[in-house]
Amino acid sequence: MKKVFLSMAAIAMIFTSCSENENEISQDQTNVDMSDFYVYTDADIDESSRSANSKSCYSMVNLNRQLNLNPGLEKKMYDVEYHTRKLIAGKGKPPGTGGGGSGGGSGDSDVDVLPIDDNLGVINIPVYVHVVYADANSISNSQIQSQINVLNSDFSNTNANQLPSGTTFENDATNAGFQFTLAGTFRHNDSRSSWGTNDAVKSAYPPVTPETHLNIWVCNIGGGILGYAQFPGGNSSTDGIVVGGDYFGVTSGVYGGGRTTTHEIGHYFNLRHIWGDGRCNRDDFVADTPKSDRSNGGCPTYPTVHCKDADMTMNYMDYTYDSCMYMFTDGQRNRMRAIFAPGGARASMVGS
Amino acid sequence: MKLIFTIFSLILIPKECNNISSNFTALQERQDTITITYEAVSRGFFEEISLSKDSLTICNDINKKEYKTYNLSKENWSTCLELLSKIDMNGLSELEAPTTFRYADGAAHATLIIKDGDKEIRSSEFDHGHPPQEIKELVEKLLTLKKIATKQ
Numbered sequence: 001m002k003k004v005f006l007s008m009a010a011i012a013m014i015f016t017s018c019s020e021n022e023n024e025i026s027q028d029q030t031n032v033d034m035s036d037f038y039v040y041t042d043a044d045i046d047e048s049s050r051s052a053n054s055k056s057c058y059s060m061v062n063l064n065r066q067l068n069l070n071p072g073l074e075k076k077m078y079d080v081e082y083h084t085r086k087l088i089a090g091k092g093k094p095p096g097t098g099g100g101g102s103g104g105g106s107g108d109s110d111v112d113v114l115p116i117d118d119n120l121g122v123i124n125i126p127v128y129v130h131v132v133y134a135d136a137n138s139i140s141n142s143q144i145q146s147q148i149n150v151l152n153s154d155f156s157n158t159n160a161n162q163l164p165s166g167t168t169f170e171n172d173a174t175n176a177g178f179q180f181t182l183a184g185t186f187r188h189n190d191s192r193s194s195w196g197t198n199d200a201v202k203s204a205y206p207p208v209t210p211e212t213h214l215n216i217w218v219c220n221i222g223g224g225i226l227g228y229a230q231f232p233g234g235n236s237s238t239d240g241i242v243v244g245g246d247y248f249g250v251t252s253g254v255y256g257g258g259r260t261t262t263h264e265i266g267h268y269f270n271l272r273h274i275w276g277d278g279r280c281n282r283d284d285f286v287a288d289t290p291k292s293d294r295s296n297g298g299c300p301t302y303p304t305v306h307c308k309d310a311d312m313t314m315n316y317m318d319y320t321y322d323s324c325m326y327m328f329t330d331g332q333r334n335r336m337r338a339i340f341a342p343g344g345a346r347a348s349m350v351g352s
Numbered sequence: 353m354k355l356i357f358t359i360f361s362l363i364l365i366p367k368e369c370n371n372i373s374s375n376f377t378a379l380q381e382r383q384d385t386i387t388i389t390y391e392a393v394s395r396g397f398f399e400e401i402s403l404s405k406d407s408l409t410i411c412n413d414i415n416k417k418e419y420k421t422y423n424l425s426k427e428n429w430s431t432c433l434e435l436l437s438k439i440d441m442n443g444l445s446e447l448e449a450p451t452t453f454r455y456a457d458g459a460a461h462a463t464l465i466i467k468d469g470d471k472e473i474r475s476s477e478f479d480h481g482h483p484p485q486e487i488k489e490l491v492e493k494l495l496t497l498k499k500i501a502t503k504q
Contacts, residue, residue, distance in 0.1 A: 197458040224397030228457040247396070255396050263395065267456045277455055278477060279445060293474075295393055295461060297414040319395045 032085045036283055037078065076233040080345045081285070084270065084338040091116045110168040113288040113331040115175075122156075123340050123350060126183035128208050131245075132201055132219040136187035139218055139245050144185060147249035150258030151180040151265065154316065159326040162314070164302040169312055172288045172329040176336060183213055194222030195242070202238045211348045214268065215240030216261065218248045227260040229267035232345035241268050257322030266317050266328070269336035270345070274317040280307035286331040289315065299324040376437040387467040388432055390494045392480040394460035399480075401498045405429055408501055422501040432497075435490040441466060441473050447486055449478035464491060 127148065131139045155178035160170050188205055195201040207215035217240065221227070227243040241264040247255045275292035276282035283291070291307040299321045303310035312318070316325050317332070328336075339345045379386065389402040393414075400411040406429065408422045444464065453459035460480035464487055466473045478484055483491040 197453065224460065225394060225457065226396040231456060260395065264457065272455065277452075277461070294463075294477075297393060297395075297398060319393065 032082060032089055034078070034082060034085070037081050037285075038282075073234060076345075077231065080231075080233040080270065080339065083341075083343055083345070084335060085285075087118075087338045087341055087344075088116065088334050091118065110171070111288045112171045113286075113329065113334065115330045116334045116337070118334075118337055118341055120337055120340055120350065121177070123178050123337065125178055125180045125214050125349065126212065127180050127214045127216060128183055129185045130188065130201075130205050130215065130217045131185065132188045132190050132192075132195070132205060132217060133245060134189060134191045134193075136189045139248065141185070143249040143251070144182065144218075145249075147258050147261055148180050148182050150250065151178075151262060154259065154262045154326075155180070155265075155328075157326075162326050167302060167310065169314070169327070169329075172312075172331070173327045174330045174333040176328050176333045178336075180214075184208070190219075193220055195219045196222060197225055197228045197242075199238045199242075201242060202240070206237060207240050210236045210239040213349075214265070216248075217242045218245050220244055226255055227264045229264040231267060232270050232339050241265060254321040254323070259316060259322040259325055262316050263325075266332070266336070270339050271317050271328075271332055271336060273319075274312060274315045275306075284317070286329060286335055288329045288331040289317075295319040297321075374437055374439065374441045376434055379433050379437050382469065383429075383433060385467075385469045386433070386436075387465075388436060388490070388494065389465040389467070390462065390491055391465060392460040392462040394454075394457060394480075397460050399460075399498075401494045403429065403432055403494065403497070408497055410498055410502065420502075424497070428497060432490065432493060435493055436466070439487055439490065441468070444473050444475040444487070447476045447478070447484045449476065449482070449484060451479045451482040453479045453482070462491075 129144050131137075131144075133139065155176045158173035158175055160173040163169055163173070186205070186208070190204070201217045201219050205217065207213075219242065221242060221244050225244070226247045227241060229241045230239055241261070243261050243264060246253075247258075247260040249258050249261075250256065251258075271286075272284040273295065274284055274286075274289050275294055276284040279293045280291050282293075290309040290312055292309075292311045293306050295318060296304055296311055296313040297319050300311075300313040302313070304313050305311070312327075312329070313320050314325050314327055315332075316328055318325060340347055340350050383405050387402060387404045389400060391401075392399045398412055398414040400409075400416070402409040402411070403424060406424050406426075408424045409419050410422070411419045413419075444466070451459070454461045454477065458479075459482070461477045462480040462483065463477055464475040464483075475484075475487065
């Protein structure tokens with residue numbers, strides 16, 4: 001008898017451990033469900049020993065390194081996320097599925113999020129650019145201005161006319177409502193040819209008033225990395241984004257459209273990659289972006305299907321070529337703007 | 353009682369995972385249909401190292417049009433199969449990445465992909481340069497093989 005129960009229990013355990021690990025989405029809009037939030041992984045304790053052995057050029061960078069250096073950061077990022085969700089849950093009642101979901105034909109549900117009226121108007125972002133090259137004049141003023149122009153276009157145009165026929169994305173394309181102005185350029189002649197992604201360039205040339213200004217370092221990163229960012233809630237001494245000079249502003253080639261900077265500012269404004277950096281059940285915390293389990297590269301043809309739905313490969317937070325990405329969604333807009341609302345992680349930038 | 357147990361099992365067993373036997377002998381027996389692939393992707397960066405029984409293929413083209421194929425020695429293939437046999441293939445998709453540099457583009461997104469007959473098993477994503485402990489040896493072996501091949 002006991003044996004049988006034990007076997008049953010064992011089988012039941014196998015069964016549950018194999019079941020899809022879908023996160024349940026809270027039914028109650030007034031409660032803020034944080035159960036799916038992730039910043040950090042448990043295995044990180046090993047990180048110091050790992051990077052000591054690793055010859056990788058990215059060995060010490062980014063979020064986890066920052067989390068290790070600054071134990072309060074995880075809590076801070078949790079708070080940023082909580083604030084974002086609370087604000088969106090309070091102001092924006094997602095209309096649920098349906099909406100304008102006519103196209104597709106594959107039976108996929110089209111979630112339509114409406115832009116939240118946050119009373120912030122067009123948010124102005126003053127930008128400082130730090131050019132760090134052996135010849136710091138190699139990045140011209142007009143190249144810098146071309147980047148500012150691309151940002152002003154990308155963060156306000158829906159570009160819905162560029163969408164291929166058959167998508168359900170037209171009602172998602174958004175005017176994010178940001179404007180960027182160049183507040184100053186700092187040029188540093190420095191012969192270092194590869195700065196990596198460990199924030200070395202920020203230590204060498206610290207940000208200027210990062211509480212009120214977006215700082216962009218333009219330098220050669222190396223290791224095949226075009227640019228990298230820091231999420232809100234991080235250390236102010238490293239706040240900002242880093243972009244390789246070949247991909248900054250309008251240059252040439254498939255990444256010459258200035259959209260590496262658009263993508264990195266997306267992270268700086270709290271956006272995750274559109275596929276959620278994981279499998280189908282990992283979300284990017286945005287309701288109107290389709291689920292996916294991988295990035296897309298190059299210039300994909302529509303539809304590119306992962307996790308049963310067509311991916312939004314034209315979203316700035318995917319990895320496609322510059323000319324093949326041209327939209328943020330309303331959900332991403334709400335998420336980005338939430339950090340500028342009172343109490344938000346970048347609220348101090350508003351009105352400065 | 354036995355009857356209940358049998359019925360219970362019958363209901364549950366078909367829902368069990370598609371378990372894949374991964375012991376060394378079993379892998380050797382079907383080695384002709386096994387491919388081991390490591391893929392690292394970021395914007396502007398693409399690396400695919402793919403191993404099958406007698407060849408090593410390297411692709412750095414995101415559109416997967418340009419490949420380079422090299423011979424793979426029996427010893428190297430056998431080593432990789434042996435390393436693979438130490439990995440729980442059914443748990444690959446649930447591996448926890450030790451670092452998260454890739455979330456904000458500080459590292460490329462890496463995946464280990466095992467093709468076994470008509471099955472394709474993808475690991476969860478991890479940072480290029482920081483593989484999970486469980487697959488570290490195999491991943492590092494693949495990267496070493498690539499280094500040696502491209503030096504020649």
